[in-house]
Amino acid sequence: xxxxxxxxxxxxxxxxxxxxxxxxxxxxxxxxxxxxxxxxxxxxxxxxxxxxxxxxxxxxxxxxxxxxxxxxxxxxxxxxxxxxxxxxxxxxxxxxxxxxxxxxxxxxxxxxxxxxxxxxxxxxxxxxxxxxxxxxxxxxxxxxxxxxxxxxxxxxxxxxxxxxxxxxxxxxxxxxxxxxxxxxxxxxxxxxxxxxxxxxxxxxxxxxxxxxxxxxxxxxxxxxxxxxxxxxxxxxxxxxxxxxxxxxxx
Numbered sequence: 001x002x003x004x005x006x007x008x009x010x011x012x013x014x015x016x017x018x019x020x021x022x023x024x025x026x027x028x029x030x031x032x033x034x035x036x037x038x039x040x041x042x043x044x045x046x047x048x049x050x051x052x053x054x055x056x057x058x059x060x061x062x063x064x065x066x067x068x069x070x071x072x073x074x075x076x077x078x079x080x081x082x083x084x085x086x087x088x089x090x091x092x093x094x095x096x097x098x099x100x101x102x103x104x105x106x107x108x109x110x111x112x113x114x115x116x117x118x119x120x121x122x123x124x125x126x127x128x129x130x131x132x133x134x135x136x137x138x139x140x141x142x143x144x145x146x147x148x149x150x151x152x153x154x155x156x157x158x159x160x161x162x163x164x165x166x167x168x169x170x171x172x173x174x175x176x177x178x179x180x181x182x183x184x185x186x187x188x189x190x191x192x193x194x195x196x197x198x199x200x201x202x203x204x205x206x207x208x209x210x211x212x213x214x215x216x217x218x219x220x221x222x223x224x225x226x227x228x229x230x231x232x233x234x235x236x237x238x239x240x241x242x243x244x245x246x247x248x249x250x
Contacts, residue, residue, distance in 0.1 A: 006222065007169055009035050010044040010062040014055055014073035014083055015025035015150055018047055027072045034159055039169035039222075040068065046076040051078045052075055055086030063090065063145055068166070070159075073150030075140075077116040087142050104137065132161030141165075173227045175219045177234055178245040183215055189237050190217065200222065211249040214244060 011031055017023045025047070032042045043066060048054050055074070062069045074083030076159050088095045101121035109117055123129075129138035130146075140147040146162055148155050179186070183206055194202050200221040207214045217234060221227040233245065 006172075007067040008043045009040050009068040009070065009232060010046070010066040010111050011042065012062060012069060012071045013045065013047045013053065013150075014050060014071060016049050016080065018073075019049055025072075026153045027148075027150065030156055031070055031072075031159065033106075034163060034164075036172055036174075036220075038163065038166050039171045050080040050082055052082050052086045052089060054086055055083060056089040059090040059145065060195070063143060067144060069145045069148050071145065075120070075147060075149050077119050080114065081119070082146060083123055084124065084140075086115075087145060087147060090145075091124055091142055091143075093125040097121050097125045098127070098129070100129060100138070108136075117199050126188070130165055131163055135161045142234075169182060172221060172222060173224045174248055175227055175231045175246050176216055176241065176245075177219075177231060177238075178216045178247075179213055179238060179242045180213065180244055181215055182213070182240065183240050186215065189234070192224045193230055193233055196233065197226065199226045199229045202230065220250075 009031075011028055013025075018025055028042075028045055035042050044062065046058050046062065047060050055071075059069065059071070071083055072082050073088070074086075085095060097118070098121055099125070102118065105117055105121055106113055123140050124142045126142070128141040130141050131138045135157055137158075139162050141162075153191065155215055160248050183204055184206065190202060190204060200219050203218045203220075205216045205218070207216065219227050219230045219232075219234075231246075235246075
């Protein structure tokens with residue numbers, strides 16, 4: 001997809017409630033968009049149960065094969081919040097209490113502080129705390145693994161805080177063309193474009209709405225010239241009356 005390989009990332013989403021359908025994940029889409037804007041490819045997403053051995057095994061695989069891993073969920077004070085234990089196991093480290101996190105908890109809870117609350121001050125030994133003035137609670141970073149909460153509002157806030165840490169890469173160029181053509185009608189053309197423009201990721205996404213059928217074709221790449229060439233090839237091959245909209249968003 002690129003003339004120089006972009007950084008890669010994976011997400012490990014943790015929670016029995018996701019696997020049983022009790023709640024729907026709201027974090028992966030936000031993570032993917034944020035990373036894409038930073039020029040980082042989210043390559044894999046794994047959803048796993050609240051089991052230390054399973055989380056540790058999946059995390060160990062992902063951290064060895066990607067530049068970054070982001071976990072989501074399992075970092076609270078209750079019995080099923082086992083992500084920190086699993087991260088420690090994946091790295092072969094002890095779980096220790098972090099004084100800076102303990103101090104935050106003591107200030108926040110005061111006399112209501114319990115031993116269960118203090119579980120949230122425990123981190124894998126040697127973990128780094130990524131501090132940002134926009135968030136009260138630092139983000140735990142172990143090696144290349146960012147440990148994030150599952151609550152969507154807090155996840156987004158903490159992801160915004162670590163975004164600065166992830167910056168410095170070249171962002172992707174993204175374009176989209178919406179047509180009135182059927183996917184089957186464009187299949188051969190899209191296959192040809194994929195062959196002729198190997199540095200550009202091309203996707204097609206059909207939609208049905210009150211306005212009828214629409215097909216959006218997306219073009220993502222590292223070099224603007226390569227992306228624009230692929231877009232131009234599609235536009236040149238389409239009848240003018242089949243082009244509904246052009247833009248930079250799906």
